[in-house]
Amino acid sequence: MEISDRDFEEKVLSSEEPVLLEYWASWCPPCHTIKKVLKKLEGEDTGCRIVTINADRNLGNASKYNVKGLPCFMIFKRGELVHREVGAKSEKQILAMLTEHV
Amino acid sequence: MQHNEEKTCWNCPAALLKGNVDFRACGQSIAVIQNKISEEGLLIECTRRPELGMFEPSITFEQCPEWRETQYGYLLKDMRVMILGIDGYLGWTLALKLAKLGCRVSGVDNYLRRNAVAEKGSRSVVPIADMETRLRTAKEQLGVDIDFRELDLLDRDELAEYLREVKPEAVVHYGEIPSAPYSMVDAEHAIRTQHNNTLGTLGVLFLIKEICPEANILKLGTMGEYGTPLTGRPIFEGLFPADAVLTWRGQEWSMGGELTPRDPASFYHVSKVQDTFNVYEACKYWWLRSYDVMQGVIFGVHTEEVAAHPDLRTRLDVDEWFGTVINRFVAQAVLGIPLTVYGSGEQIRGYLALEDAMECMVRLLSSPPEPGQYDVVNQLSQLYKVKELAEIVATVGSQRHGLKIQIQRVENPRVEADEHPFLVVAKKLRENLGYQPRTPLEVEIDRMFALLLQPGVRKRLESVRDTVFPKTWWSGEHKETMTLEVYEPGTHVAAGYSPDLVVSDHEGDE
Numbered sequence: 001m002e003i004s005d006r007d008f009e010e011k012v013l014s015s016e017e018p019v020l021l022e023y024w025a026s027w028c029p030p031c032h033t034i035k036k037v038l039k040k041l042e043g044e045d046t047g048c049r050i051v052t053i054n055a056d057r058n059l060g061n062a063s064k065y066n067v068k069g070l071p072c073f074m075i076f077k078r079g080e081l082v083h084r085e086v087g088a089k090s091e092k093q094i095l096a097m098l099t100e101h102v
Numbered sequence: 103m104q105h106n107e108e109k110t111c112w113n114c115p116a117a118l119l120k121g122n123v124d125f126r127a128c129g130q131s132i133a134v135i136q137n138k139i140s141e142e143g144l145l146i147e148c149t150r151r152p153e154l155g156m157f158e159p160s161i162t163f164e165q166c167p168e169w170r171e172t173q174y175g176y177l178l179k180d181m182r183v184m185i186l187g188i189d190g191y192l193g194w195t196l197a198l199k200l201a202k203l204g205c206r207v208s209g210v211d212n213y214l215r216r217n218a219v220a221e222k223g224s225r226s227v228v229p230i231a232d233m234e235t236r237l238r239t240a241k242e243q244l245g246v247d248i249d250f251r252e253l254d255l256l257d258r259d260e261l262a263e264y265l266r267e268v269k270p271e272a273v274v275h276y277g278e279i280p281s282a283p284y285s286m287v288d289a290e291h292a293i294r295t296q297h298n299n300t301l302g303t304l305g306v307l308f309l310i311k312e313i314c315p316e317a318n319i320l321k322l323g324t325m326g327e328y329g330t331p332l333t334g335r336p337i338f339e340g341l342f343p344a345d346a347v348l349t350w351r352g353q354e355w356s357m358g359g360e361l362t363p364r365d366p367a368s369f370y371h372v373s374k375v376q377d378t379f380n381v382y383e384a385c386k387y388w389w390l391r392s393y394d395v396m397q398g399v400i401f402g403v404h405t406e407e408v409a410a411h412p413d414l415r416t417r418l419d420v421d422e423w424f425g426t427v428i429n430r431f432v433a434q435a436v437l438g439i440p441l442t443v444y445g446s447g448e449q450i451r452g453y454l455a456l457e458d459a460m461e462c463m464v465r466l467l468s469s470p471p472e473p474g475q476y477d478v479v480n481q482l483s484q485l486y487k488v489k490e491l492a493e494i495v496a497t498v499g500s501q502r503h504g505l506k507i508q509i510q511r512v513e514n515p516r517v518e519a520d521e522h523p524f525l526v527v528a529k530k531l532r533e534n535l536g537y538q539p540r541t542p543l544e545v546e547i548d549r550m551f552a553l554l555l556q557p558g559v560r561k562r563l564e565s566v567r568d569t570v571f572p573k574t575w576w577s578g579e580h581k582e583t584m585t586l587e588v589y590e591p592g593t594h595v596a597a598g599y600s601p602d603l604v605v606s607d608h609e610g611d612e
Contacts, residue, residue, distance in 0.1 A: 026471070026472035032477070090347050
């Protein structure tokens with residue numbers, strides 16, 4: 001699910017279930033390759049909500065969370081940032097990250 | 103459902119990004135933009151619908167009246183497309199097709215191709231008209247206006263002036279020297295190729311950035327950039343998928359989105375690899391948008407538009423420098439020269455018919471990447487072994503045209519693997535852009551025979567007979583190429599590796 005700064009509060013910070021958030025940008029080729037993986041995982045039982053947000057188009061939170069490299073993965077639990085990782089990930093690596101931090 | 107109906111203003115070259123945007127949202131410059139952040143988010147203005155004022159870019163192609171439905175998906179109405187190298191084999195053919203589809207086509211050329219073929223002592227075996235006649239005939243026969251400017255891409259001032267005049271919404275870059283053997287003749291030819299291609303493209307990128315940064319850039323690359331890795335690893339579409347993982351010392355890293363290795367096969371191919379990096383960087387630095395089109399070997403003579411009148415025909419070269427393999431085989435068959443297979447003939451390459459290539463280009467124009475997005479497609483319809491192609495040409499020529507055709511294996515003047523595995527991924531055009539190959543190889547070969555056997559064309563073909571046999575050695579040696587063996591079609595079975603083309607993620611479709 002693609003979100004924006006407008007629904008960041010609702011979809012990320014107020015979420016009951018844990019959230020895997022990915023910051024991306026159009027000029028970032030690794031971000032494009034990961035889209036497909038995230039879309040697949042969205043349909044699976046990962047125990048968390050998966051959302052994506054474009055960094056350039058939503059500078060408010062990108063700035064707040066000091067996003068300095070893409071793709072940037074963040075895991076939120078009850079509105080709190082508990083983990084972040086930067087760089088391309090395979091499906092297996094994303095699942096491993098979720099197992100460890102969710 | 104059209105493949106591009108859900109694309110939005112983000113993909114539209116008519117959308118101008120206004121304010122509240124900084125491409126450097128990430129990285130060292132984050133501090134610089136802190137004070138630019140606004141609650142309004144990112145807004146655009148539409149160059150085609152100024153009455154909308156500033157708005158959030160969310161209108162889909164399906165909803166927007168500026169995009170109209172065609173058989174290739176939604177297409178921007180009267181799209182201004184500039185073709186660099188409009189006089190060439192592909193440039194002219196695409197110009198007619200796009201003009202017929204309602205695009206406002208402009209183009210530039212310095213007739214480099216005509217002159218380089220003449221330097222070889224050859225010419226297009228299909229007679230082609232001069233540009234003035236071409237443009238007039240296009241108007242008379244197809245009712246289309248194409249604008250042309252004779253200029254060299256290396257002349258940036260002149261090109262800048264023309265770009266400012268046209269303000270293209272898409273730029274198709276065919277304006278390069280497209281020959282591997284030409285680049286391997288000697289230092290002069292290698293330098294000319296790399297200078298023209300690499301510096302020409304770099305200059306074009308700077309001008310697009312300055313004058314029309316929203317334009318969709320279709321940059322022609324070639325499957326030859328990848329080479330033929332002997333490990334048999336997959337040839338992805340330019341960039342690694344996320345699940346391609348590098349394993350080293352027990353650790354794993356995703357290679358997702360990184361450029362895949364290139365292993366160019368000549369100094370010409372090196373120039374194309376350099377282009378790839380330049381385009382890739384330009385997209386990143388300046389938010390340009392581009393498809394890098396890794397094209398297979400094109401063959402054939404037919405599209406509806408070029409076949410509409412003799413003065414609309416596109417060129418067909420069969421000399422060793424500019425002729426491509428299937429075109430050359432058909433020419434050799436008509437001339438009675440045994441078809442020249444290099445080395446073992448087990449080389450596997452990707453191919454597509456002229457007509458199919460043009461369709462792919464239209465589809466790419468219909469679905470521009472987002473600003474800043476560099477994307478790569480492998481544009482081919484099928485993989486064949488060279489030896490296999492010789493057999494198919496021989497079968498069509500003998501069965502349908504009564505020709506007696508032999509095949510000869512000659513020394514391979516190139517430095518390349520004669521036998522190699524080849525696992526190629528070509529999914530994006532099919533899965534994302536709705537392309538399905540529609541011109542069977544045999545049908546196009548048959549059309550080529552019919553055209554080359556016309557008395558006038560055959561006479562021209564006879565006149566360039568001496569330019570057909572390969573003489574350019576990658577080693578730089580000036581020596582005759584020896585024939586190793588002459589054989590009858592059907593007597594040599596293909597051996598070794600099998601071509602492996604992946605066109606879908608879905609099991610059973612591959």
